[in-house]
Amino acid sequence: MFKKILIANRGEIALRILRACKELGIATVAVHSTADADAMHVRLAEESVCIGPPSARESYLNIPSLLAACEITGADAVHPGYGFLAENARFAEILADHNIHFIGPKAEHIRIMGDKIEAKKTAQALGIPVVPGSDGGITADDEAYRVAAEIGFPVLVKAAAGGGGRGMKVALTREDLSHALSAARTEALAAFGDDSVYLEKYLATPRHIEVQVLGDGRGHAIHLGERDCSLQRRHQKVWEEAPSPVISPEQRAEIGETCAKAMRDLKYLGVGTIEFLYENSRFYFIEMNTRIQVEHPVTEMVTGIDLINEQIRVAAGEPLTLQQSDIVMEGHAIECRVNAEHPATFRPSPGKITHYHVPGGLGIRVDSNAYQGYVIPPTYDSLVGKLIVHGKTRDECLRRLRRALDEFVVDGIDTTLPLFRTLVRTRDIAEGRYDIHWLEHFLSEGEGKGKVG
Ligand code: ADP
Numbered sequence: 001m002f003k004k005i006l007i008a009n010r011g012e013i014a015l016r017i018l019r020a021c022k023e024l025g026i027a028t029v030a031v032h033s034t035a036d037a038d039a040m041h042v043r044l045a046e047e048s049v050c051i052g053p054p055s056a057r058e059s060y061l062n063i064p065s066l067l068a069a070c071e072i073t074g075a076d077a078v079h080p081g082y083g084f085l086a087e088n089a090r091f092a093e094i095l096a097d098h099n100i101h102f103i104g105p106k107a108e109h110i111r112i113m114g115d116k117i118e119a120k121k122t123a124q125a126l127g128i129p130v131v132p133g134s135d136g137g138i139t140a141d142d143e144a145y146r147v148a149a150e151i152g153f154p155v156l157v158k159a160a161a162g163g164g165g166r167g168m169k170v171a172l173t174r175e176d177l178s179h180a181l182s183a184a185r186t187e188a189l190a191a192f193g194d195d196s197v198y199l200e201k202y203l204a205t206p207r208h209i210e211v212q213v214l215g216d217g218r219g220h221a222i223h224l225g226e227r228d229c230s231l232q233r234r235h236q237k238v239w240e241e242a243p244s245p246v247i248s249p250e251q252r253a254e255i256g257e258t259c260a261k262a263m264r265d266l267k268y269l270g271v272g273t274i275e276f277l278y279e280n281s282r283f284y285f286i287e288m289n290t291r292i293q294v295e296h297p298v299t300e301m302v303t304g305i306d307l308i309n310e311q312i313r314v315a316a317g318e319p320l321t322l323q324q325s326d327i328v329m330e331g332h333a334i335e336c337r338v339n340a341e342h343p344a345t346f347r348p349s350p351g352k353i354t355h356y357h358v359p360g361g362l363g364i365r366v367d368s369n370a371y372q373g374y375v376i377p378p379t380y381d382s383l384v385g386k387l388i389v390h391g392k393t394r395d396e397c398l399r400r401l402r403r404a405l406d407e408f409v410v411d412g413i414d415t416t417l418p419l420f421r422t423l424v425r426t427r428d429i430a431e432g433r434y435d436i437h438w439l440e441h442f443l444s445e446g447e448g449k450g451k452v453g
Contacts, residue, residue: 001316002026002077002101006070007041009081010060012385013292014041015369017079020308029073031066033059035377040369047073054379060084063091070100077101077315079308083381086291087114103315105269105290106217113272113288117160117198123285126262128274131284133200144181144199148174151201157181159188160196165235167191170202203284205435206277208232209244211259212299214310216320217269223256224299224307225329231423231439233346238416238439239423240295241334242302245394245432246278252329255283260324271296271311277436294337294386297367301333301390332394334401336420338368338410340382343419344443350378354412359404363390363397366408376413384415398430 006029007017014030018041021028030045035054042048049069052059059065061084070078078095080086080103089110092102104110113119117136124130134147137160148155148171157180159167167188171180181197189195207230215221228244229237243252259274273293276283296307305322314320340349356372368385370376376384389404391397405421423429428438443449 001318002312004029004073004075005077005079005103005312006031006066006073006075007045007081008060008066008078009084009086010036010039010041010369010380011383012367012369013081013294014039015044016367017081017308018044020306020312021079023306024309024312026312029069029075031060031069033379035379038374040371040374049073054377056084056380063094067094067098067100070095070098075100077103077312079103079312080291082291082294087289089114101315103270103312105272109266109268110290113290115160116158116162116287117196119287120198120285122266123262123274123288126265128258128262128285129276129283131200131203131277131286134198137196137198138181141178141181144177145174147199148177151199154202154204155180156200156202157184157197158200159184159192159194160198161188161192161194163192167197203277203279205437206279206284207244207246207434208237208275208436209247209278209283210273210275210293211256212296212307213259213263213268213272213274214307214314214320214322215263215266215268215270215272216314216318217267218319219264219267220320221260221263221268222320222322222324222327223260224303224305224327225252225256227295227298229295230434230436231429232436233439233443237295237337239334239336239420240298241332241394242298243329243332244278251281257324270314271307294383295335297365297386297388298333298335301363301365301388302329302331303327304330331390331392332397333388333390334397335386335388336401336405337386337416338384338408338420339416340376340384340413341416342414343416346416347414348378348382349414350376350382351413352376353384353410355409356411357407357409358385359387359407361400361404363400364404365389370410384410384413387420394432398424 004027028045030042030048051065085091089107092107169180169184171177185195212224229240231239358366365388389401
């Protein structure tokens with residue numbers, strides 16, 4: 001097992017990783033920018049190293065600084081968390097060159113899944129269902145017309161190097177296609193320096209459903225069921241639940257086994273998430289994330305498995321002792337991402353938390369690095385913390401979530417708590433009837449308009 005782990009991240013995930021390390025008896029090194037000197041995980045870690053100024057490029061993304069911090073402290077492994085360098089294959093390779101373990105998958109798997117066209121080809125070859133579309137990139141327009149005629153309109157033009165929903169254009173009809181192609185190419189070139197695009201069938205009202213996988217890198221892999229992350233705003237997840245309200249145990253077992261088998265064939269190491277769009281009872285692969293996800297706690301709450309503990313142990317070369325039959329999903333869990341943002345305009349609201357009180361009681365978990373007096377810096381993402389609630393049934397979970405949201409106090413800054421207090425009392429949510437467009441519609445035209453905040 002590792003002796004000392006350097007946590008190359010900040011915020012709630014740095015604290016979450018630190019907690020897992022403490023329980024495993026592994027010493028921790030916190031690294032921080034000058035803006036994060038007062039962070040909770042910095043206080044709780046055995047050692048800490050300042051790695052640069054506030055700008056992420058000069059601190060959390062600064063590979064030479066991180067290597068120096070490993071050297072100074074003698075850390076033998078690095079946990080990258082999510083974001084920053086978590087899906088940077090080069091970083092994993094550089095660490096390996098310095099005899100430091102990267103707590104994540106093999107660099108080749110990070111690289112494949114980081115390229116959207118490569119990822120889709122690999123998924124298809126592994127037997128995972130994908131969205132119908134072009135076989136790889138589209139270079140000539142007449143090829144795009146041929147593929148679109150085959151799969152039928154509407155189609156989506158997507159950037160090969162895409163991320164964050166950029167370089168994506170819908171063509172509803174044949175007349176729109178040429179414009180969609182050129183607009184997607186221009187946006188992709190500006191955002192990623194690469195204008196390669198590919199074509200996919202556009203799904204009109206899908207849900208976002210993702211499968212959690214865990215592998216030991218030697219051909220043993222399991223799945224831990226799905227999460228439903230359909231409630232999104234601008235492609236950012238807002239509310240996640242496990243299990244999905246629309247997936248039957250048979251469907252779960254089937255898609256889960258498809259994913260687990262793919263990971264066995266790939267000899268995948270560590271935790272990963274295979275993301276799907278789900279429409280008319282069918283799954284369509286969109287991407288695989290080769291890291292721990294923000295929403296991993298809902299899976300932990302229903303399975304009782306500590307995913308970061310498992311991730312660290314397999315990275316250290318320990319065998320995965322869990323078998324598929326050990327994974328039993330009990331009850332229902334929901335996560336709300338509480339952001340430092342105005343609940344109606346979503347304008348970021350960094351600043352000092354003057355009063356802070358977290359809810360408690362059975363089935364309540366708050367993963368947050370905030371505390372009374374903590375100042376949220378304006379430099380990074382606006383996540384204040386995650387409220388995760390578990391109940392024996394979805395209905396109990398919703399009732400508990402209503403109560404917990406009413407107890408949660410974060411004063412001094414704006415937060416999205418009032419949005420969640422509205423959502424948890426909304427009929428479609430209570431009935432589990434929502435797709436990936438529901439929230440945007442609710443906020444701009446539906447009952448939520450002008451009501452929240
Ligand atoms: P990115 O890497 O830019 O986030 P993804 O492929 O993960 O791109 O897609 C982001 C979002 O775009 C999805 O969550 C979904 O909302 C939408 N999307 C992607 N592909 C399709 C599709 N074929 N049909 C409809 N919506 C899609």
